[in-house]
Amino acid sequence: MRETSPSVHVVARPSVDLDGMRAYLDAVGGASWLDRRLDEAGGAPNPGELLVEFAGRACYRSWEPGLNPNVRRVRTDRREYLENILRSAHGSVLEHASFTLAFHAVSRVFTHELVRHRAGSAFSQESLRYVRLTDIGLRVPPALEPLRAQVVSIVEQLEELQVGAAEQLGLDDEGVPFEVRKEVTSALRRLAPLGLSTDIVWTANVRTLRHVIEQRTAPGAEEELRLVFDRVAELMRREAPLLFGDFRRTGDGAWVPEHHKV
Numbered sequence: 001m002r003e004t005s006p007s008v009h010v011v012a013r014p015s016v017d018l019d020g021m022r023a024y025l026d027a028v029g030g031a032s033w034l035d036r037r038l039d040e041a042g043g044a045p046n047p048g049e050l051l052v053e054f055a056g057r058a059c060y061r062s063w064e065p066g067l068n069p070n071v072r073r074v075r076t077d078r079r080e081y082l083e084n085i086l087r088s089a090h091g092s093v094l095e096h097a098s099f100t101l102a103f104h105a106v107s108r109v110f111t112h113e114l115v116r117h118r119a120g121s122a123f124s125q126e127s128l129r130y131v132r133l134t135d136i137g138l139r140v141p142p143a144l145e146p147l148r149a150q151v152v153s154i155v156e157q158l159e160e161l162q163v164g165a166a167e168q169l170g171l172d173d174e175g176v177p178f179e180v181r182k183e184v185t186s187a188l189r190r191l192a193p194l195g196l197s198t199d200i201v202w203t204a205n206v207r208t209l210r211h212v213i214e215q216r217t218a219p220g221a222e223e224e225l226r227l228v229f230d231r232v233a234e235l236m237r238r239e240a241p242l243l244f245g246d247f248r249r250t251g252d253g254a255w256v257p258e259h260h261k262v
Helices: 016-029 031-040 048-061 078-087 090-098 108-114 142-168 177-192 206-216 222-238
Strands: 007-012 098-107 121-125 197-205 246-249 255-257
Touching: 007 222, 016 031, 031 048, 031 197, 048 078, 048 090, 090 197, 090 206, 098 206, 098 222, 108 197, 108 222, 142 177, 197 206, 206 222, 206 246, 206 255, 222 246, 222 255
Parallel strands: none
Antiparallel strands: 007 098, 098 197, 121 197, 246 255
């Protein structure tokens, strides 16, 4: 058995086609807004924050005063605008910005709970129907530390079973069809512990990320979920501080937003 520790990696983030955005804004009369944002950011604005603000302003044609006669005053400050989006719970515009996270060495307990958050998400998980277990990675949860020796012993026996069964069934013999190897690999996963380490790629929009961070770092959430989403929260605050800046980490490790249900 090899002992593992979960890690989280941002592998994709929002990307904005500035030429396409400008072409649209030239048509509706809002190019001055984009010029202002580009000047403020030295030509490299935060794409997630820019995309959310773009979508929000499109709803009211609030690029500048005069474009919509019902809008007499326009918030020009980026921070003030996005804070108002959160405060007013205009959460639909947050769905335009998505991030892709790769979770490494998390358990299948973790992945079974993560995939319950289907709205605004996409998942791609390591398939144990195709990936044969030649060793088993496992993180011993703190609650089981007093039983560490027994835990390690049981997992090592299961690991030996995986390797031994493949040898006895001749999976690596010359000429064994892939379909046979797949069938046996699929059967053997039934004898692997639910806590074995695996990988999953998750794409979620900002609205979903805010919801899941709050839910999965709450005191009543599962221990591994709390551990991993504590890291997710830190990553997201760095990636898009104006979209996650209202979150505060409490003394018990929960990440609580000022604005709920955005």
